[in-house]
Amino acid sequence: MFLDDAFRVKVGLAEMLKGGVIMDVTNAEQARIAEKAGAVAVMALERVPADIRREGGVARMAPIRKIREIMEAVSIPVMAKCRIGHFMEARILEALGVDYIDESEVLTPADEEHHVDKRAFKVPFVCGARNLGEALRRIAEGAAMIRTKGEAGSGNVVEAVRHMRAIQREIRQLTVMGKEELAAEAKRLGAPLELVEWVAEHGRLPVPNFSAGGIATPADAALVMQLGAEAVFVGSGIFKSEDPEARARAIVKAVTYYNDPQKLLEASEELGMGMPGLDVAHLPESQRLAVRGW
Amino acid sequence: MRRVGVLALQGDFEAHGKALEQAGARPVMVRRVTELDGLDALVIPGGESTTMLRLLEDEGMFEALRVFGRQRPILGTCAGAILLAGEVTNPPQPSLGLMDIVVERNAYGRQLESRVVRLEPEPEFARAAGEGELEAVFIRAPIIRRTGPNVRVYARYLGDPVLVAEGRHMAATFHPELSADRRVHRLFVEQVERGAATAG
Numbered sequence: 131m132f133l134d135d136a137f138r139v140k141v142g143l144a145e146m147l148k149g150g151v152i153m154d155v156t157n158a159e160q161a162r163i164a165e166k167a168g169a170v171a172v173m174a175l176e177r178v179p180a181d182i183r184r185e186g187g188v189a190r191m192a193p194i195r196k197i198r199e200i201m202e203a204v205s206i207p208v209m210a211k212c213r214i215g216h217f218m219e220a221r222i223l224e225a226l227g228v229d230y231i232d233e234s235e236v237l238t239p240a241d242e243e244h245h246v247d248k249r250a251f252k253v254p255f256v257c258g259a260r261n262l263g264e265a266l267r268r269i270a271e272g273a274a275m276i277r278t279k280g281e282a283g284s285g286n287v288v289e290a291v292r293h294m295r296a297i298q299r300e301i302r303q304l305t306v307m308g309k310e311e312l313a314a315e316a317k318r319l320g321a322p323l324e325l326v327e328w329v330a331e332h333g334r335l336p337v338p339n340f341s342a343g344g345i346a347t348p349a350d351a352a353l354v355m356q357l358g359a360e361a362v363f364v365g366s367g368i369f370k371s372e373d374p375e376a377r378a379r380a381i382v383k384a385v386t387y388y389n390d391p392q393k394l395l396e397a398s399e400e401l402g403m404g405m406p407g408l409d410v411a412h413l414p415e416s417q418r419l420a421v422r423g424w
Numbered sequence: 425m426r427r428v429g430v431l432a433l434q435g436d437f438e439a440h441g442k443a444l445e446q447a448g449a450r451p452v453m454v455r456r457v458t459e460l461d462g463l464d465a466l467v468i469p470g471g472e473s474t475t476m477l478r479l480l481e482d483e484g485m486f487e488a489l490r491v492f493g494r495q496r497p498i499l500g501t502c503a504g505a506i507l508l509a510g511e512v513t514n515p516p517q518p519s520l521g522l523m524d525i526v527v528e529r530n531a532y533g534r535q536l537e538s539r540v541v542r543l544e545p546e547p548e549f550a551r552a553a554g555e556g557e558l559e560a561v562f563i564r565a566p567i568i569r570r571t572g573p574n575v576r577v578y579a580r581y582l583g584d585p586v587l588v589a590e591g592r593h594m595a596a597t598f599h600p601e602l603s604a605d606r607r608v609h610r611l612f613v614e615q616v617e618r619g620a621a622t623a624g
Contacts, residue, residue: 135539135540138540138561138602139538139539139540139561139563142538142561142563142599142602143535143538143563143564145436145439145470145563145599145602146435146436146470146471146472146502146503146563146564147471147472148434148435148436148437148438148471149432149433149434149435149437149471150434150435150471150472150475165474166478167478168474168475168478168479169475170434170471170472170475171472201534205474205514205515205529205530206472206474206475207472207534207535207564224536227533227534227536228534228535229534229535229564230535252536253535253536254535379478379482382475382478382479383479383482385434386432386433386434386455386479387455390455
């Protein structure tokens with residue numbers, strides 16, 4: 131499946147985004163600020179996750195007019211979100227011509243059993259995951275990029291760290307297992323054996339592995355890169371801060387120089403207050419976005 | 425073994441690192457001006473050219489790359505080809521001006537127009553690098569709209585040049601680093617070896 135040209139083209143764009151920052155934006159002006167600051171792509175949204183969380187209600191695909199306005203404003207790739215399982219929102223986004231679709235737990239799920247059959251689309255998909263089993267189920271459905279779910283709109287990196295560590299730990303464990311153990315492990319993970327064997331042999335996911343959900347500072351971005359993320363999504367963290375432009379540039383720099391504390395110090399130096407954060411430990415289950423998706 | 429830098433600010437620099445190893449060179453990741461010292465050549469990978477420009481300018485590396493390119497070979501793929509160009513359109517943006525080519529960004533369209541194709545390279549490429557069709561992975565690719573008189577065209581797709589060379593530099597609008605065929609990287613490394621031999 132990974133040798134198929136159609137799938138390689140989908141993964142190809144994810145390869146080009148590596149070492150970069152994908153920023154949530156809600157209008158053309160924010161999109162231009164993000165591009166100028168060095169974003170590798172933007173995620174076109176009606177509301178950033180922090181506002182979705184505050185305002186509640188049903189969160190759907192962004193209005194088409196808004197996504198189109200953002201597509202026309204910048205030359206970098208534009209992504210948009212569809213609800214989990216809402217393959218018709220996905221079809222509309224594909225017809226619009228967005229560069230990537232995020233089948234996202236940040237929106238209200240449309241189907242509580244099934245995710246979108248992403249192999250049936252020409253446009254590539256990214257999906258969230260909390261652990262290796264979830265990541266491999268999404269890849270089996272056709273996702274060409276995985277990101278940690280973290281806890282979107284929280285400004286708290288703890289869940290993104292938990293998810294990235296879980297995925298990396300489970301990958302490492304597979305690499306030391308015997309062949310007969312892999313079948314049992316595939317059953318435990320709820321993932322296809324073929325994919326489990328691929329990961330065991332290569333020691334990584336078959337698609338790029340990015341991080342999202344709660345990243346608000348250059349230090350947060352560098353932390354998830356250290357833990358094995360290949361690029362970073364920043365949602366509310368930029369445009370909910372005091373200084374979106376400076377923060378966007380600082381996070382871009384932090385992702386490139388995640389191994390260089392001196393550069394990270396420079397990137398963090400001039401920044402004001404980040405977005406207000408939430409203590410995820412005291413967040414009731416009903417308000418957690420990461421538990422959406424199966 | 426030649427030390428070939430890979431600009432590692434953003435993009436698929438790791439894929440280029442592996443490709444260079446397979447082509448018989450030693451890759452060195454470059455994120456700072458000082459890391460250009462002592463390199464025999466440089467690869468500018470695929471990625472987002474606007475992001476690379478931002479970081480190059482912030483690190484004071486833009487001018488350093490221009491100086492490097494006046495003395496040493498550079499291979500640019502996709503975003504790298506855009507950075508090497510003499511002129512960039514759609515929209516216009518600064519570039520190193522190391523090759524006499526005009527490049528239009530995202531010229532095939534958005535991601536839905538990305539594709540993998542097999543090309544029959546020009547005879548000059550076949551003579552230098554070996555016979556046989558060449559796989560080309562195009563991702564939101566640019567098109568080379570004009571080439572100067574000294575630019576050699578190694579391969580075309582739908583009539584437009586997609587792999588070109590001028591003096592010591594090479595540019596591809598596709599991603600040879602994402603294919604198994606190593607002829608493009610090998611040709612670049614051989615040229616670096618020859619250049620170093622005559623210079624040294």
